[in-house]
Every structure is written in C-alpha cells, then in structure tokens.
Amino acid sequence: MKPMLPSLTFELPKGSDWVYEVKYDGFRAILYWDSAGIRLESKNGKSLMEQFPEIKSFLETNKAKFAPFLPFILDGELVFLENAYKANFHSIQVRGRMRSEKKIAEKANTSPCKLLIFDVIMLNGKKIQEENFLLRKEKLTALFKKCILPLLPDEKSTELVQLLPYYQNFNEIWENVILFDGEGIVTKQVTNKWEEGKRTSLWLKYKNWKYVNCFITAYEKSNGYYYAGVFQDDQIIPIGQFLFGLKPEEKIALFQIIKENMLEEDNQFIYIEPAICVEVKYLEMYEEQMREPHFHQFRFDLKPEACTLNHFIQGQKNLPPGVEITHPEKPLWATPSLQKIDYIHYLREISPYMLPYLNNRLLTVIRYPHGVLGESFYQKDCPEYAPDFVQTHMDDGIQYIVCNDLKTLLWLGNQLAFEYHIPFQKYSQQHPSEIVFDLDPPSRKAFGLAIKAAQYIKEIFDQLELIGFVKTSGNKGLQVYLPLPDNTYSYEDTRLFTTFVANYLLSKEPRLFTIERMKKNRGDRLYIDYIQHAEGKTIIAPYSPRGTMEATIATPLHWDEVNDHLNIVDFQIPSMIQRLNKVGDPFQHFFQTKEIQKFTPVLDFLKK
Structure with a gap:
C-alpha cells in the first residue's frame, strides 16, 4: 500500500477547517498487524523491521494491549526523536544504512527509534479510510488511551509507539517548531479522506526554512544545478547547490549571465567568479550540504564579500519570538575556537538532554561576560532586566531563576552563563531526588x-x-x-x-x-x-x-x-x-x- 502524501506549500490555507500536526524528519512507515503477523513498510513498500527491530519487539511485548483492536493498519513516521518537535535526520539515515545485525541490535538497545502514529486506515479489520480525518483521529486517540500509550511525542519515554496529535492553534504549534528547530508542520483539511498513493492538496507541508545569502560559483550542465558558496576570509566555502524556486525566465536570464561571465568551462561545469548574490532557503545542513534548498530571490543589493560563513552559521537556526542573540561573533574560547553563536547552537542542540535535570530546580550559574579568558562571577538572583518568560522562585530571600524551557536556556546563554549548578531536589520538595x-x-x-x-x-x-x-x-x-x-x-x-x-x-x-x-x-x-x-x-x-x-x-x-x-x-x-x-x-x-x-x-x- 502506497501512503497518502502531502503537497509542499509556501502559504498556509485560511479558514477554521484546517488543523496542524508537527512534521518530523524520518521514514514514512505503515504498520500492518494481522493474521500474517507484524509488518512495517516504507512508502516504497520495503520492510523496515530488519533495520528497526526495537519496534517489533515493543509491539510483541505489548501484544495484549493491542489485541482488542486487531487487525489494524496504522500510518506514521519512524523517527529518531530529538525533542517533542524535532527528529534527527542524520541519526535515522545512519540507521537506515546499517547492515550489520550486531550494530543494528546495539543501536536498537542504546538509541531506539520511535514510531509516531498520525492516522488509521483499518481498525478491528474494518477499513475506515473513507471516514473524515477528525473521526479517524478520534478513533486513533481512543486506541492509544486504552493501550495506555503516550498521547504526545516524548523523546524520554520508553514507549516506542506514540501518538502524533493535531492542534487547532497554528501560532501555538509554530512557535514550538521554531523554538525546537523542527522541520515544520503538516496542515490537514478536517474532512479529508485517506487516499492511497495520492499526493493531495488536503494535506499541506509548511516548512521551517532557514535563509542564507550566498553567491553562485558554478553551473552544472547535465542537470541545471547552480553551486553556491560563501566566504571565510578569502577562501570560498561550498554550501551546496540549488535548482528549485527559479521561474523559467529567471533560469534563462541567470544562465545567460553565467555564460557571459564564465572563468572557465569543462565537460561538466561552467565556473564563474563570485559576483551573482542570491538568497536561498533550506531546511538544515546535512553532510556539509544544504537540505532541500530553494532559490528565494536575487540580492542585487549585496556584494559577494557580504556573504560570509559567519553570517551563514548565525542563520542556521531560527530564533523563537522574544529571544535575541547579541554579538554572535564574540570569541568565547580560544582552543577550541568558539564564538558566541557556536555556544548558543550547542545549548539549543543539547537542550532536550539537559533541560530535564534543570526542571523546577533553583539555578546557580557562573557567567563569563568576556569569555573563558576573562573574569567570571556566580549569579543566583534573577536580574531585573530578565524577560517576562523567565520563570523564578523566591527562596531564602533570593529570587532564583528556574530554567524549565529552551527560551530561558537560550537567554541565559546570551548572558554568557557557562556553568549550570543545581541542588539535589526540586524547589517544591524537601527531600533529595x-x-x-x-x-x-x-x-x-x-x-x-x-x-x-x-x-x-x-x-x-x-x-x-x-x-x-x-x-x-x-x-x-x-x-x-x-x-x-x-x-x-x-x-x-x-x-x-x-x-x-x-x-x-x-x-x-x-x-x-x-x-x-x-x-x-x-x-x-x-x-x-x-x-x-x-x-x-x-x-x-x-x-x-x-x-x-x-x-x-x-x-x-x-x-x-x-x-x-x-x-x-x-x-x-x-x-x-x-x-x-x-x-x-x-x-x-x-x-x-x-x-x-x-x-x-x-x-x-x-x-x-
């Protein structure tokens, strides 16, 4: 069975008859459980069970829970969940390429993937794809409640099959997608039917694009791709290639400019000096290449020297509303060489692993206003200039910061708090955890x-x-x-x-x-x-x-x-x-x- 597929959109549909789900970077997977056993198949019909044995093991262990609903067919996404709003594309790709049974088993044990279910095609042997989306989702939610399985994606949970819910408020879900650097959302029309193999306009994917100013370095004659780069000092750093997004007349004009200003030409490429500046949107960097790059616009107002690696790095994560990073190029460590933006990126990436230990604990930080080579100081009291989203708790005359969310962690990072020290108990409790x-x-x-x-x-x-x-x-x-x-x-x-x-x-x-x-x-x-x-x-x-x-x-x-x-x-x-x-x-x-x-x-x- 080929899955129903969403269409890409750059503009959200208007109206109250649309709902929103988080979009995750993983492998589309359809789960079958019938008299022939358990099968997990990719969108191309290939078995995923051999690569991801932890899913089958989890299902078999919980067979008694699922038994009242069998046979069924569920639609979902197989992911390595980084946080509640983001899956790690690199990790799932590595798992997908593994062939060694021993290595697969090790990964399944130490870093298990999760199956996020967002639709149901058959339940109790009855096909229900003709029913409207909200009714299908209602039946799916009832299944998860009765099986006592997570109703939200949870990277820390040991339950490997989880529900992917929908939201009615776009702004609520979008702020979290931005905050946690998710791939984007899928917006679904509430009365849609599940249509096998169809790329539909009733499911629309709306992505969390990043933007980079860069210049064109070459044109590939066999496929029409434009190669892009940025400067690091006087060196050109390649960042990938793009094709989509250009209108036909733009392609013709751009090719003519490249042909007239080429440095050299061989059987594969036409090379040019950095001169043509463009803005490209992409999802993230993967193996030193932009993922899903699209041409956005020409930047005739820019000189190539303005397209730098530093600016590119700074733009690789969209900041959530209310968070500002000042002086991103400020040097903090010499060896390894780290700027402030590198440190902020680390905090963002590590937050799913670090925040659970800060949760509801009175925080003492050590700040290094001038980097590790400068003087430092302890800070317990929350400063008066802290933004409203920073949670605090008064204890023994001190207004402590309580870092329960990524926005607060990023704000502390911008304040150059390097060390995060916590007590052995939560502030609402008297005894150690x-x-x-x-x-x-x-x-x-x-x-x-x-x-x-x-x-x-x-x-x-x-x-x-x-x-x-x-x-x-x-x-x-x-x-x-x-x-x-x-x-x-x-x-x-x-x-x-x-x-x-x-x-x-x-x-x-x-x-x-x-x-x-x-x-x-x-x-x-x-x-x-x-x-x-x-x-x-x-x-x-x-x-x-x-x-x-x-x-x-x-x-x-x-x-x-x-x-x-x-x-x-x-x-x-x-x-x-x-x-x-x-x-x-x-x-x-x-x-x-x-x-x-x-x-x-x-x-x-x-x-x-």
Missing part, C-alpha cells in the same frame, strides 16, 4: 583515582542491586548518581548511605582515598565528599559546559567507558552532539530508574 557522589581528585593528573573510586562504587551498587549512573564533572573528577523516587527519602537517610560508601572506599584503599575535609591533610589522596550531598548544596548539571580553557562538558558516560583510557578533555562542546548521535545518551533511562530503585531494603539494613 538523587544521591550524587562527587569524586574529586587533587588534580587532573590524579584523574585515575576518580576512575578507581567510581569502579568501586559500581561494584557496591551491583552487589546491592542498585542502578547507578556516572558522568564526568567536566573539570577533573567524576560524579556517580543514584536516582531516587522524588521527595521520598530524607537527607538524613541518604547521609547514612553516602557515609557507608565513603567508609567502604576508605577501608579498601586508605592510601588512595580520604574523607578529610582539610585540603592540607589530604595529601595526594582523592577526597570523597559525602557531606556535600545536603540541602542547599549544588552539583554541576549533566551536559552543562564548564568554564575550562578546553570547553569541556559535564558528560554522562556509559559504565564501560570508565576505564584507564578515559580523559576529561575528550568531551568538549564541538563534539558533544556527534557523541550523542554515535553512542546515545547514557542517562536515557535515568528518570525511569527512580521508580524501580531498590533503595529501601538497603536503607533498612543501614538503620539496624
């Missing part, structure tokens, strides 16, 4: 002590059937986390456990570890700060940058990475997103672990 062991060696040269201590703590956790997580501090140590149910155990309870672990390490290796508070009495031993885990104390948040010369990150690790090859400096701002795409998020199941943590039996034993 996790235990954290801060393993602080006397210097980076002694980092091996932190590795040794973390390995010992992991042994303790395994013996006690506890589930722990580990991250670098981003400076010179490691931090080991034990997630707990929120607001369940007191700080006195957790102190019993931290004291027990500290004393155990001390008994194992008294020459390597110490609980001595006075620095002068520690010698070359690693300090196990079990007292630091207390009300009012803070810890660096997962994925927060640090104000180090190397732009290091407080990076979550897989436990098998905690070995003698581990190096703090391997985890920096420029490489963090690539790392996540490659090895997944080691803290992916952090919050789900809270509900299954077997801490009470351990605590009961320690209280005896």
Whole structure:
C-alpha cells in the first residue's frame, strides 16, 4: 500500500477547517498487524523491521494491549526523536544504512527509534479510510488511551509507539517548531479522506526554512544545478547547490549571465567568479550540504564579500519570538575556537538532554561576560532586566531563576552563563531526588583515582542491586548518581548511605582515598565528599559546559567507558552532539530508574 502524501506549500490555507500536526524528519512507515503477523513498510513498500527491530519487539511485548483492536493498519513516521518537535535526520539515515545485525541490535538497545502514529486506515479489520480525518483521529486517540500509550511525542519515554496529535492553534504549534528547530508542520483539511498513493492538496507541508545569502560559483550542465558558496576570509566555502524556486525566465536570464561571465568551462561545469548574490532557503545542513534548498530571490543589493560563513552559521537556526542573540561573533574560547553563536547552537542542540535535570530546580550559574579568558562571577538572583518568560522562585530571600524551557536556556546563554549548578531536589520538595557522589581528585593528573573510586562504587551498587549512573564533572573528577523516587527519602537517610560508601572506599584503599575535609591533610589522596550531598548544596548539571580553557562538558558516560583510557578533555562542546548521535545518551533511562530503585531494603539494613 502506497501512503497518502502531502503537497509542499509556501502559504498556509485560511479558514477554521484546517488543523496542524508537527512534521518530523524520518521514514514514512505503515504498520500492518494481522493474521500474517507484524509488518512495517516504507512508502516504497520495503520492510523496515530488519533495520528497526526495537519496534517489533515493543509491539510483541505489548501484544495484549493491542489485541482488542486487531487487525489494524496504522500510518506514521519512524523517527529518531530529538525533542517533542524535532527528529534527527542524520541519526535515522545512519540507521537506515546499517547492515550489520550486531550494530543494528546495539543501536536498537542504546538509541531506539520511535514510531509516531498520525492516522488509521483499518481498525478491528474494518477499513475506515473513507471516514473524515477528525473521526479517524478520534478513533486513533481512543486506541492509544486504552493501550495506555503516550498521547504526545516524548523523546524520554520508553514507549516506542506514540501518538502524533493535531492542534487547532497554528501560532501555538509554530512557535514550538521554531523554538525546537523542527522541520515544520503538516496542515490537514478536517474532512479529508485517506487516499492511497495520492499526493493531495488536503494535506499541506509548511516548512521551517532557514535563509542564507550566498553567491553562485558554478553551473552544472547535465542537470541545471547552480553551486553556491560563501566566504571565510578569502577562501570560498561550498554550501551546496540549488535548482528549485527559479521561474523559467529567471533560469534563462541567470544562465545567460553565467555564460557571459564564465572563468572557465569543462565537460561538466561552467565556473564563474563570485559576483551573482542570491538568497536561498533550506531546511538544515546535512553532510556539509544544504537540505532541500530553494532559490528565494536575487540580492542585487549585496556584494559577494557580504556573504560570509559567519553570517551563514548565525542563520542556521531560527530564533523563537522574544529571544535575541547579541554579538554572535564574540570569541568565547580560544582552543577550541568558539564564538558566541557556536555556544548558543550547542545549548539549543543539547537542550532536550539537559533541560530535564534543570526542571523546577533553583539555578546557580557562573557567567563569563568576556569569555573563558576573562573574569567570571556566580549569579543566583534573577536580574531585573530578565524577560517576562523567565520563570523564578523566591527562596531564602533570593529570587532564583528556574530554567524549565529552551527560551530561558537560550537567554541565559546570551548572558554568557557557562556553568549550570543545581541542588539535589526540586524547589517544591524537601527531600533529595538523587544521591550524587562527587569524586574529586587533587588534580587532573590524579584523574585515575576518580576512575578507581567510581569502579568501586559500581561494584557496591551491583552487589546491592542498585542502578547507578556516572558522568564526568567536566573539570577533573567524576560524579556517580543514584536516582531516587522524588521527595521520598530524607537527607538524613541518604547521609547514612553516602557515609557507608565513603567508609567502604576508605577501608579498601586508605592510601588512595580520604574523607578529610582539610585540603592540607589530604595529601595526594582523592577526597570523597559525602557531606556535600545536603540541602542547599549544588552539583554541576549533566551536559552543562564548564568554564575550562578546553570547553569541556559535564558528560554522562556509559559504565564501560570508565576505564584507564578515559580523559576529561575528550568531551568538549564541538563534539558533544556527534557523541550523542554515535553512542546515545547514557542517562536515557535515568528518570525511569527512580521508580524501580531498590533503595529501601538497603536503607533498612543501614538503620539496624
């Protein structure tokens, strides 16, 4: 069965008989479940189950939930969900090209994809594609409610089949698509029928275009493509090629200008000096090329020198309303060389992974107004000039910032807040949400002590059937986390456990570890700060940058990475997103672990 397809539009239809869904960059997928079994097929009719076995495994595990609705045919998008409004195109492409069963299985386990369902074609063996869209959506929503499956896309959920809902308010959904750098939306006419294989004008895709000013460098004779570039100093940086968007008369005129001003010509190309400036719209950069580029307009008012790589980079993410980035070219780090716009891009990309740990916690930041080479200062009080969307909470006479959303995070980034320190509990609660062991060696040269201590703590956790997580501090140590149910155990309870672990390490290796508070009495031993885990104390948040010369990150690790090859400096701002795409998020199941943590039996034993 070939799916119904949307048509591209540059103008939204008017009227109240249209609704909106988020558009995700993934693989269109139709799910069949009948007497022949489970099948997941691409828009070209190819099986996707071999490449994405996690979907079949999830469906089979939940067969009892789905049984009352079988047989059915559901229409959806297979995605690697980056946040609630964006799928990672690169990640799904990598998965789609994999052929090794072992590597596929590893990815399915560490970085599972999700199937977002937005339509239903058959339910209980009855074909319903002739029914209107709203009625189909109503039946689909009822299915998800009865199966107790997510009614919204959720990148953190372990439920791999999720509902893609519709919205009636365009502005609400569009602001979030812009904010989270989504691909765009699909607007659907409310009485449409599901028509097999048809590219319809009743489903319209409206994309979140980015715009770049560039110049033409060459014309490809075989296919009519125009190659574009920008300047970095005196060097031409190619950014891709475009064809669509030009009117027939514009193509003729442009070709004539290129022919008259060519530098040289070979069998494939006509080359020209940078002279013709154009504005091109595109979705995003993928493998150093613009994705889906379209000609937008000629820029006769620009000189080629104005088309720079810096301006191109600055325009790669549309800013949400109310967020302004000032002085984007300001240098912040020297090695690696990072400007303010690079830092803002990092915060934007890392936000789905970092924001859950900042949620409803009183935030202390360290700001570097002049970059890492300048002076820094701690900031707890929210400044009076903060915009209205910044949430705050008063505690002990201090108006703390509470960073619950991307807009606030980007605003803090523009204020050059480099470090994000959080307490161990949410502001509405009295008890900790996790235990954290801060393993602080006397210097980076002694980092091996932190590795040794973390390995010992992991042994303790395994013996006690506890589930722990580990991250670098981003400076010179490691931090080991034990997630707990929120607001369940007191700080006195957790102190019993931290004291027990500290004393155990001390008994194992008294020459390597110490609980001595006075620095002068520690010698070359690693300090196990079990007292630091207390009300009012803070810890660096997962994925927060640090104000180090190397732009290091407080990076979550897989436990098998905690070995003698581990190096703090391997985890920096420029490489963090690539790392996540490659090895997944080691803290992916952090919050789900809270509900299954077997801490009470351990605590009961320690209280005896």
